[in-house]
Amino acid sequence: MTDIDPSQMAERRRGSGVKLVYDLLRDEILDLKLAPGSAIDEVQLASRFGMSRTPIREALVRLASDGLIETLPNRSTMVSNIDFLNMPAYFDALVLMYRVTTRLAAQHHKTEDLETIRQLQVAFSAAVESQDALAMIATNAAFHSAIAAAGRNSYYGAFFERLLNDGRRMLRLYYQSYEDRLPARFVEEHEEIIAAITARDVAAADRLGKVHGEQIVEQIGRLLTRHEDIDIDL
Amino acid sequence: MTDIDPSQMAERRRGSGVKLVYDLLRDEILDLKLAPGSAIDEVQLASRFGMSRTPIREALVRLASDGLIETLPNRSTMVSNIDFLNMPAYFDALVLMYRVTTRLAAQHHKTEDLETIRQLQVAFSAAVESQDALAMIATNAAFHSAIAAAGRNSYYGAFFERLLNDGRRMLRLYYQSYEDRLPARFVEEHEEIIAAITARDVAAADRLGKVHGEQIVEQIGRLLTRHEDIDIDL
DNA sequence: TGTATTTTTTTTGTCGACAAGAAATTCGAA
DNA sequence: TTCGAATTTCTTGTCGACAAAAAAAATACA
Missing domain, CATH: 1.10.10.10 (Winged helix-like DNA-binding domain superfamily/Winged helix DNA-binding domain)
Incomplete structure (x- = not known):
């Protein structure tokens, strides 16, 4: 140093x-x-x-x-060491927070929130385009942070923020598992999420948040021997 | 001082x-x-x-x-001041965490967890018996903390712990709104929760956690002008 | 008397120093 | 040489002191 x-x-x-x-x-x-x-x-x-x-x-x-x-x-x-043993628990919490924050954003967002979210989606899309894994991780986190902020629940917001931070370290280790097609899919899903929030379609936002979270879990989690049953119909 | x-x-x-x-x-x-x-x-x-x-x-x-x-x-x-404006958001998060932690406890608890939980329920029951509001708040939080611990998800655990702590201050302000019958009801609900966890009945645990959380929200939240629609079928 | 400016007071942020604990090293005995 | 005890080294936890910043008080001026 x-x-x-x-x-x-x-x-x-x-x-x-x-x-x-x-x-x-x-x-x-x-x-x-x-x-x-x-x-x-x-x-x-x-x-x-x-x-x-x-x-x-x-x-x-x-x-x-x-x-x-x-x-x-x-x-x-x-x-601190990254606690790989707790990764199933981590993903469980992450998926739930994806769902909850997206759902709440559909309920409580204001129009100015959407602009912020769309801008961050553009940044994420650009990162995917240029195959910059680090930028992808950062802009993806920023995108979902903005959605959480639009949900107007500071408790979820703080918790989600913390999860995303912890995730940054794990993703940095595993980002090599990304293949070209998957980030493209993430971009599409982001677009769908934006549409659901804009339409204030709570059910769709919830479903898309869940799918999107599970997408990531599947991508990362296939490297684990086992992971939680995340298909709970909570 | x-x-x-x-x-x-x-x-x-x-x-x-x-x-x-x-x-x-x-x-x-x-x-x-x-x-x-x-x-x-x-x-x-x-x-x-x-x-x-x-x-x-x-x-x-x-x-x-x-x-x-x-x-x-x-x-x-x-x-720090207690943020009463964010109380709807607080209760939203609290109810969800009641559900999630109770559900996970039903899935992942070990037999020794049940002993701890039952002991804390005895302490809570005693606090209700002696009408000691402060002890009720503390033992109730300890009871649910133990359930969260039995759920084996440290992320939820830490988040829930924080929510319960924040709640301690609000409950101290509002504990005068407790009437005699309601704590008794809490004791009953706790018993049902223990039964559901013991039986590993995930659906029941989820439902009871939700009901229990909403019970508290209703008790505290009636002092608010409005609160979130917590009846979401997440 | 009221307001602007200077001075004093109070409280915080930072520093260098020192002592306590634990690890690393040296030393001594078998 | 090898193991264990004493010693040294190194890092941390705590201290008292000082300087910067802000508030409070005092002063000057209209």
């Missing part, structure tokens, strides 16, 4: 330190630039960011309560 | 400071001993707990990422 640009660390607004460190480390962890299980050294980070250990530690505390790092008392801090 | 017992602050194991402060402040906030909106003074807390500001601050960072306190940059920290 190289030091940051000295011109950046020169003068910072007081109080911006922890956020800077938090945001950057968070991205590095989610993008797997920091490998799961790798150690985190406070003093090294302090010198890297040109600040004392105090703000670094506060950023680490936040990351820890996000579950992105793990702290052994009096001993090392490390990047 | 009075200082803590000096014998407690005498010698503490290194590293236990933040957890001590975090746990205590968390309970005080959730039990409304610290009123929503009230200011939090770092130096006062430091002298109260007999430690420096550094561990206090780390505890506050954790509370902030739990959403229990809010920090204005460079300025005051205060206990």
Whole structure:
């Protein structure tokens, strides 16, 4: 890890330190630039960011309560491992949140929400076009985040956000399993979802959210030995 | 706020400071001993707990990422207000989580889970018997937490836990709306839930979880002007 | 008396230092 | 040499102090 640009660390607004460190480390962890299980050294980070250990530690505390790092008392801090054993549970929750957020968006969206959603769909489509797996992951998450926001339920929103973040790390590991035809299918499904939300068709939104979620689970989950029965008619 | 017992602050194991402060402040906030909106003074807390500001601050960072306190940059920290406008969304999420966790418990529980659940039901029943509203809230939450744990989905578990915590503050404000007959009904419903889980009757567990959740929503939510249509057949 | 500007006070964010714990290393005895 | 105890090294948790930022108070001026 190289030091940051000295011109950046020169003068910072007081109080911006922890956020800077938090945001950057968070991205590095989610993008797997920091490998799961790798150690985190406070003093090294302090010198890297040109600040004392105090703000670094506060950023680490936040990351820890996000579950992105793990702290052994009096001993090392490390990047959390991806819990593959819990992947069935993860997918179960993810599919349900796809359904619920899409459904609520159909109920509660405002017209300005649709513009945001459509813009993000364009970005996702472009990422698929250019076969940029990382951009696909990011724009897909942004697309569904926007749908969740349109659903106007901050509790689901926060939970879904967290699931999508956890997913970023797993998807980065498995994105090689994407073949060309499947992302194209995702684009189509996104379009259908947008149509259902626009039409305020709650039933269709629910169904499409479920199908879309299961699509992803099937794509990722075939690498697992077994996964939950997600065909519950909840 | 009075200082803590000096014998407690005498010698503490290194590293236990933040957890001590975090746990205590968390309970005080959730039990409304610290009123929503009230200011939090770092130096006062430091002298109260007999430690420096550094561990206090780390505890506050954790509370902030739990959403229990809010920090204005460079300025005051205060206990988060209860967001009554979002109560419909809250109840929507709560009911769904009641359903999902109960359903999953019916699917995945092990026999030792049932013992824990039954013990907590006994405690809840005792709290209802003695008309102790605070104990009712706590033991009810513990009961459903145990059910969620038996469902073996840590994602739902963490989310549900958070919802129950938020609920603790609202319930404390509204517990006067409980009349004698309703807690008794809750006890009965709990028994039915236990029976459904034991029998691994997923459909019944789902239905009972939904009914139970809506029961609570109706009890609390009648104080609201309007609330979500929770009768969705998801 | 009311308002704008300066000064004081209060509180936060950050720092460097130090001590406690745990791991790594060295040392000693069989 | 090998195992176990003592020692050193290294990292973390905590402290007291200081500086920046904002609010509160005081002052000046119309």
